[in-house]
Amino acid sequence: MKSRFVKGVIAGSIIGATAGVYAASRMTPRQRKRLMRTGKKMLFTMMDNMGWF
Template sequence: MNNNRFMTGMIAGSVLGITAGVYAINRSTPRQRRRIMRRGAKMARNATRVMDAIDMFR
């Protein structure tokens, strides 16, 4: 039950984050857009590294 609730929250949070990101990109200048895309790529890389580190300890 608890795991199901966690997954529901993760999915809802992801959808909300994507929606906010798309809105922000549509309302920004090209220079701001490039900066947002770079930050997003950096965050994705860091998240992947964290997930790999967590898997390594199992």
């Protein structure tokens, strides 16, 4: 069970990263910068809510 879960997480991460790179390559530099800013803000908010930092 644990092994299948880890394999699924790794496969999902690879697919997600590939889709993200493809999407970013089709954006204008301005859109890319805005998306990175939004993503960074969302990541820090999630980490703050979980109490990691």
